Amino acid sequence: MGIGIRDRGVSARTDETGTAMQIIEKLARVICKGCEDDPDAPGDARGNEYRWQDYSEIATEVFATMLTWNYEETDNGQKKIT
Numbered sequence: 001m002g003i004g005i006r007d008r009g010v011s012a013r014t015d016e017t018g019t020a021m022q023i024i025e026k027l028a029r030v031i032c033k034g035c036e037d038d039p040d041a042p043g044d045a046r047g048n049e050y051r052w053q054d055y056s057e058i059a060t061e062v063f064a065t066m067l068t069w070n071y072e073e074t075d076n077g078q079k080k081i082t
Helices: 020-034 051-068
Strands: 071-073 079-081
Touching: 020 051
Parallel strands: none
Antiparallel strands: 071 079
């Protein structure tokens, strides 16, 4: 993968939703599908095995940005971005 979470100076916890790398893979797959590409097709860039890996740098940036968001709990127990 291109830019790593550590390269961005961001730390990520592992919790029940998965590790940072698993989350980045899921984001990359969603972005890939949004661009009407097949995530499991052969990669196009830099010799990546799968097409979703071509989107890993932007997925890493999205994830790093999401980690900087602040959340607050609402009166009904849900969380919102502040």
